[in-house]
Amino acid sequence: MRQLLIYTLLLFSFAAIAQEKDKNLSRGNKEFKDKNYADAEADYRISLSKSPTKAIASYNLGNTIYRQKQPSEAKLAYVNTIENAKTKAEKHKAFHNLGNIFMTEKKYTEAVDAYKNALRNNPSDEQTRYNYALAKEYLKNNPPKPPKDDKKKDKDKKEKDKDKQNQKKDGDKDDKKDDKGKGDDKKDKQDGKNDEGKNDKNPDQKGEPKPQPGNSPSKQRIENLLDAVNNEEKKIQEKVNAKKVKGKPVQTEKDW
Numbered sequence: 001m002r003q004l005l006i007y008t009l010l011l012f013s014f015a016a017i018a019q020e021k022d023k024n025l026s027r028g029n030k031e032f033k034d035k036n037y038a039d040a041e042a043d044y045r046i047s048l049s050k051s052p053t054k055a056i057a058s059y060n061l062g063n064t065i066y067r068q069k070q071p072s073e074a075k076l077a078y079v080n081t082i083e084n085a086k087t088k089a090e091k092h093k094a095f096h097n098l099g100n101i102f103m104t105e106k107k108y109t110e111a112v113d114a115y116k117n118a119l120r121n122n123p124s125d126e127q128t129r130y131n132y133a134l135a136k137e138y139l140k141n142n143p144p145k146p147p148k149d150d151k152k153k154d155k156d157k158k159e160k161d162k163d164k165q166n167q168k169k170d171g172d173k174d175d176k177k178d179d180k181g182k183g184d185d186k187k188d189k190q191d192g193k194n195d196e197g198k199n200d201k202n203p204d205q206k207g208e209p210k211p212q213p214g215n216s217p218s219k220q221r222i223e224n225l226l227d228a229v230n231n232e233e234k235k236i237q238e239k240v241n242a243k244k245v246k247g248k249p250v251q252t253e254k255d256w
Helices: 023-033 037-050 055-067 071-084 088-104 108-121 126-141 148-201 219-246
Strands: none
Touching: 023 037, 023 055, 037 055, 055 071, 055 088, 071 088, 088 108, 088 126, 108 126
16 A cells, blocks of 8 residues: 655645734744744734634644644644635645645545545645545545444344344244144044034934834834734724623613
C-alpha cells in the first residue's frame, strides 16, 4: 500500500500571507515561522476576536493548533475557515488540511469527503488528488463498522428470528400431537365398530338371540301342528256337547 502523503501541503500557506493591515495577524505569522506556536496562537486569536469572520486568521489558527498536537481543536478552526471563506482557494486549502486530520484519525470516509470537496474548489491540485485516491484505498481496505445502534438492531433481529423459529418448532410439535390425537380418536372409533360387530355375533353380551337359519320349522311341520291343535279342539268341543245332552232337563206337562 502506498505511503500516506499528508501535511506536505498548505500548513504554511496562509501563515506567510498577511496582506491586510492586521498587526496581530502579521506578528502571528512571524511567530509561526519561528516555531513559536503558542505565541502565534495568541496573536491569531486576538486577530479573530477583532474580526470573527476573517478566514485567513482562523485557517492560520488551525495550522498553529495542529502543530501543538491538538487535531480535534484544529478541525474546528478549519470548519470555521470553510464557513467564512470567500474564495475557492481558501476553501480548497481548508478542506485539504481537514482531510489530513481525518486520515490521522483513521476516519477514512470523512477524509474522502474532505478531499473531494477540496478538489471541487481546485481540481488541478495533484497532491490533493493523490491524497483523495489514497483515502479511497484506505476506506476500501478498512470499511466503517456499523454504529452500536445498528448492532443492537441486528442482535434484536436475530433474537426475534430465533424466537420465530422456536415458535414454529413448537407449533409443529403441537400439530404432530394433534395428528396423533386424531389418530387415537380414529382408532377408538374403529375399535368401537369392531366391538359392535362382536356384539352382533355374541348374543350373550347384548340383545336377544337371533334365530339361526338351521332352527327354523318347516312349512309342513307348521301345518301338522295346526291340524293337531284343531283336532284337539274338536275333541274337546264334542265332549262339551255330550255333557249338555245328558244334563238337559225333562219337560213335563204343566200342572195348571
